Amino acid sequence: MLDAALSALGGFLDPSMLLMLLCGVLAGLVMGIIPGLGGTGAVAVLLPFVFIVEPQQALALIIGAVAVVHTSDTITAVLIGVPGSASATVTLLDGHEMAKQGQAARALSLAFLSSMAGGILGAIGLTLSIPIARPLVLEFGAPELFMLTVLGISLTALLSRGNILRGLIAGTLGVLLGQVGAASAAADYRYTFGQLFLNEGLDLVAVALGIFGLAEIIHLVAKRTAVSGVSGIGGGWRAGVRDFVRNWTQVIRGALIGIWAGVLPGVGATAGTWMAYGQAVASSKRKDKKKFGRGDPRGIVAPESANNSVESGDMIPTLLFGIPGGAPAALLMGALLVYGVEPGPRLITDHLDLIYVIVWSFALASVLGAVLCFGISKPLAKLANVRFPILAAGLIVIMFVSAYQEPQQFGVLQVMLILAVVGWLMKLGGFPRAPFLIGFVLSQPMERYYFQTVELYQTTEWIRRPAVLVMAGILIIPLLLALFRKVRSSKESSSADPEGADDEEGPAAAELERSWLPPAMCGAFAALFGAALLMSASFSPDAALIPRVVCTVGLVMSLVTLAVGVRALRRDGAQPIDWRGEVGVAVVSFGWIVLFLVFVGVAGTMLAATVFVPLFLWRVARWEWWKIAIYTAVLLALLWTLRSAVDLALPVGYFTPEVLQ
Amino acid sequence: MIQRRTRKLRPLGALVVAGVFGLTACGSPEGANGGSDAEAGAELPSKVEMVIPYSEGGGTDTWARFMIPYLEKHIKGDHTFVPENVPGGESITGTNQFVQSGGTDGGKVLVTSGTTYIQHLLGRKEVQYDFSKMRPLLLNGSGGVIYASRASGIKSVEDLRNPPQKLSYAGISATGLDLNTLLAFDVLGIDLKATFGFEGRGPARLALERGEVNVDYQTSSAYKSQVEPMVKDGKAVPLMSFGLLRPDGTVVRDPNFPNLPTVEEVHQKLRGSKPSGKAYQAYKAFLGAGFAYTKGIWVNEGTPDSVVRSFYDAIPKIDKDKDFVAKSEEVIGGYDVHSGQEIGDAVNKALSIDESKRNYVLRLLERKYDTKLETK
Incomplete structure (x- = not known):
């Protein structure tokens, strides 16, 4: 075993291997930085090369990219609050908060170090678990996976401290949105409104970019200032290193959760990363919990360490069972097949050398990726000090293009627009958005594993399985403890309850938290849940079960929150809304986004960008004309290069000229 | 003063734009234009787009990309094949788009898989294609x-x-x-x-x-x-x-x-x-x-023989290519590649179904597997 490991490492003395790894790393980093493009984008870049180089080199190339996508996707999340990929939404919570406080450098260095450590630990974990993973994966059947998804969704309560009910409503909405598309246990299409592109459900990238990215744009364009309130990126690189050393246990815990989330087919990087974050919150001391969401270093360490190790964990089902967890793993498998290497139980005995090439690639790429990120992050960090409208012009174009990649239907862009408004309102009204995304990600897996569990097991049988019991314990014990504590504290002193209702816990209170907006949103959500409930009447029983449960729960919670909200408004009076200022300007920036989409719908992306970007920079950013010209030219060149080199799909309009398609 | 007025009006303008947009939201611009139609005797274009109605990295995608170098090598003349993935809707999205706008000049070809055919055989409501009429160029079975x-x-x-x-x-x-x-x-x-x-x-x-x-x-x-x-x-x-x-x-x-x-x-x-x-x-x-015709490359009905022939002629050469034979073992399990010339009629026939058989299957699904489908 050691021989094979060392000879695989020796392979990297060959400059062509290192070159391939470097190419992979560069492709991965670039794709990670661009919002919305991640692993799948990196795959598209590498595809043409994978089938022409040697197998070892192909592995180095692919792994190089896969290992670092989650290192660089943090950059935009931290600096401008726009996630580089879906799983970077987790780091966004605390990382972006830190950047707003002028500590971008601290957040970035902490994130890169954690990513690197996560990648290395993932590689070690991969090596150690290959001999033992097979029986473990086989132990984890449908009931365990079902409990895991329930546990994940219950995180929503944890991530919305202060206004648990609103967090739960957001989570429930996410679950409902995840139900769009083909039902897993019946041949029904739910909530597709006759749109074919909705049959396979909404794409995670579009949802994450809409609810976080575009919403942020509406919000920040409205403010017209830079992201960071403090000038300079802060010389906090050392502080980041110190944070990293101080939180080494979080690094290891995050990596372990990440590996495990990767090993289990069907959990995925985004859910795994949220679980790592939830774990960090859950295991912190009670008073400490409030710090999460306000720039707590642990809120960066745990998810960053996890999302890099997910990718190496993902290799286990790919290599041992031939079940790829995502597009990059599927590509890896395809490449192996073409070279006559069959993933499966025989791989360990027949091709141990290749496994070690993969392991070393992960470790080396993680280090390389982190080093390169350190190198480029200083100039990039200045982004946080650029006036936001200048960034927004390009970001609007890029985000829509990214979200278009998977479904390749114009409709997805319109859905994104709606989600952007929902996300922006949620932000204003104090509805946490993290639970929404968790609910969305885990919606389908929860349903799938629920039906598999009840179809394949007797209730008495699955409920007694040890792992199920353990997870049920994790779920219930904190609830009991909290209840117990509450009862005791109310006996001791009925006046000073630290968990008092709308106390300003968690992330800083939202701007229109105490206006009539939150109750109005509750009303709208209640109407939505009600409508969805009515629509579920036409579904077959197996397809209707989960939507009905979700809608009923959502409806009740929205109505309760509505009632509580209205009572509070009667008691305290509503905080006035500044129509002219914040809201008015936001409506204008929303109008700009709509304008861009109209242009795209008419003329296609290239022409739309040619008109929209200068117009926006001129009217909103009020830049000099020559800067506008350079900016537009660079953006168009970037789009065109990506289109020709990587087959980036650009949304087409009704009248797109042939050459631009 | 003027400044103030525009400020008031801009939100309004945005709302108007949003409204206009909402009205136009019903259609979808994809597939509005695409491939071109060919005259009889036309040659296969030098750039051929392969429409793959599945995502990157999946089985059908891997197969299609694996085939490309052999097609480029054995089809007479200098042709480049460019894969284009149009995934979604159990491959119905991409296939519908292809029959609507793929043209008949061979500049676009369709890659299929069993799932694509089955949607057609079941007569699902969304399906707009008919494999009993389209022309198969190349078929690769599996078992x-x-x-x-x-x-x-x-x-x-x-x-x-x-x-x-x-x-x-x-x-x-x-x-x-x-x-x-x-x-x-x-x-x-x-x-x-x-x-x-x-x-x-x-x-x-x-x-x-x-x-x-x-x-x-x-x-x-x-x-x-x-x-x-x-x-x-x-x-x-x-x-x-x-x-x-x-x-x-x-x-x-x-x-x-x-x-x-x-x-x-x-x-x-x-x-x-x-x-x-x-x-x-x-x-x-x-x-x-x-199984027998699970992976295939197709063109629309009405594609001229001159275009189709370029593929037919290449297939015996691909089947004899030693490198192909060795590698296809892993990718598809070593089944021969057939040309549409050889088995085209049989394939068209195998992919058409009469009402009574279809109804039998639909009833079986409904009765035994609680699955009710919306059909045409």
């Missing part, structure tokens, strides 16, 4: 093996007569490739409980390994790499193969699994007669779609 876990108590195929346990199967959806297995058990008259909603054949196989189900099928290449080791360890028992459907409509043993009986032979063994009747006809109607 499949049905096997059981040892934990089921089944030791050989004879035990299917009186299974020691209720047989259960893990499927992706009743409207995909699982249909072939469901229909095979229907032909044999064996009760099979199916649970749908698995993410792929891989997770379904895991369910069998975990003991959650006891019957499964895998395509040839996956069977060889994943299941044969289980058979060797005494954890799985091969039962039958789907065999090889020949252009004349007969089924023979799969050359990859010469020792495994076909579904027809198993019927003979268990029931003492050759299979016949509605159930068997329905099974046969889906067999070509699921």
Whole structure:
């Protein structure tokens, strides 16, 4: 075993291997930085090369990219609050908060170090678990996976401290949105409104970019200032290193959760990363919990360490069972097949050398990726000090293009627009958005594993399985403890309850938290849940079960929150809304986004960008004309290069000229 | 003053724009324009776009990309093939788009898989394509093996007569490739409980390994790499193969699994007669779609012979390419590539279905698997 490991490492003395790894790393980093493009984008870049180089080199190339996508996707999340990929939404919570406080450098260095450590630990974990993973994966059947998804969704309560009910409503909405598309246990299409592109459900990238990215744009364009309130990126690189050393246990815990989330087919990087974050919150001391969401270093360490190790964990089902967890793993498998290497139980005995090439690639790429990120992050960090409208012009174009990649239907862009408004309102009204995304990600897996569990097991049988019991314990014990504590504290002193209702816990209170907006949103959500409930009447029983449960729960919670909200408004009076200022300007920036989409719908992306970007920079950013010209030219060149080199799909309009398609 | 007025008006303007946009939101600009039509005698264009209605990295995508260098090498003249993935809607999205706007000059070709055909055979509402009329250029079959876990108590195929346990199967959806297995058990008259909603054949196989189900099928290449080791360890028992459907409509043993009986032979063994009747006809109607012609490259109806011929001529050369033969073993399980010239008519015929067989299948799905489909 050691021989094979060392000879695989020796392979990297060959400059062509290192070159391939470097190419992979560069492709991965670039794709990670661009919002919305991640692993799948990196795959598209590498595809043409994978089938022409040697197998070892192909592995180095692919792994190089896969290992670092989650290192660089943090950059935009931290600096401008726009996630580089879906799983970077987790780091966004605390990382972006830190950047707003002028500590971008601290957040970035902490994130890169954690990513690197996560990648290395993932590689070690991969090596150690290959001999033992097979029986473990086989132990984890449908009931365990079902409990895991329930546990994940219950995180929503944890991530919305202060206004648990609103967090739960957001989570429930996410679950409902995840139900769009083909039902897993019946041949029904739910909530597709006759749109074919909705049959396979909404794409995670579009949802994450809409609810976080575009919403942020509406919000920040409205403010017209830079992201960071403090000038300079802060010389906090050392502080980041110190944070990293101080939180080494979080690094290891995050990596372990990440590996495990990767090993289990069907959990995925985004859910795994949220679980790592939830774990960090859950295991912190009670008073400490409030710090999460306000720039707590642990809120960066745990998810960053996890999302890099997910990718190496993902290799286990790919290599041992031939079940790829995502597009990059599927590509890896395809490449192996073409070279006559069959993933499966025989791989360990027949091709141990290749496994070690993969392991070393992960470790080396993680280090390389982190080093390169350190190198480029200083100039990039200045982004946080650029006036936001200048960034927004390009970001609007890029985000829509990214979200278009998977479904390749114009409709997805319109859905994104709606989600952007929902996300922006949620932000204003104090509805946490993290639970929404968790609910969305885990919606389908929860349903799938629920039906598999009840179809394949007797209730008495699955409920007694040890792992199920353990997870049920994790779920219930904190609830009991909290209840117990509450009862005791109310006996001791009925006046000073630290968990008092709308106390300003968690992330800083939202701007229109105490206006009539939150109750109005509750009303709208209640109407939505009600409508969805009515629509579920036409579904077959197996397809209707989960939507009905979700809608009923959502409806009740929205109505309760509505009632509580209205009572509070009667008691305290509503905080006035500044129509002219914040809201008015936001409506204008929303109008700009709509304008861009109209242009795209008419003329296609290239022409739309040619008109929209200068117009926006001129009217909103009020830049000099020559800067506008350079900016537009660079953006168009970037789009065109990506289109020709990587087959980036650009949304087409009704009248797109042939050459631009 | 003027400044103030525009400020007031701008939100209004934005709302108007939003409204206009909402009105135009009904259509979708995709597929509005695309390939061009050809005159008789036209040549294959030098750039050929391969429309793949599945995502990057999946089985069909891997196959298509694997084929590209061999097509470029063996098709006369200098042609480049550019893959374009249009995934979604169980491959209906991309295929519909292709028939609407793919043109007939060969500048766009369609890559298909069993799932694409099955949606057409079932007559699903969304389907706008008809494989009994389109022209197949190249077809590459696959095979499949049905096997059981040892934990089921089944030791050989004879035990299917009186299974020691209720047989259960893990499927992706009743409207995909699982249909072939469901229909095979229907032909044999064996009760099979199916649970749908698995993410792929891989997770379904895991369910069998975990003991959650006891019957499964895998395509040839996956069977060889994943299941044969289980058979060797005494954890799985091969039962039958789907065999090889020949252009004349007969089924023979799969050359990859010469020792495994076909579904027809198993019927003979268990029931003492050759299979016949509605159930068997329905099974046969889906067999070509699921296996014999599962991967294919197609062009629209009306594409001129001159374009099609470029592909036909290349295929015997691809079949003889040593490098191709060696590598295709892993990718598709070593089945020959056929040209549409050779078997085109048989394929068109195999991918058309009459109402009575379709209704039989739809009724079976509804009655036994609680699956009601919206059909045309």
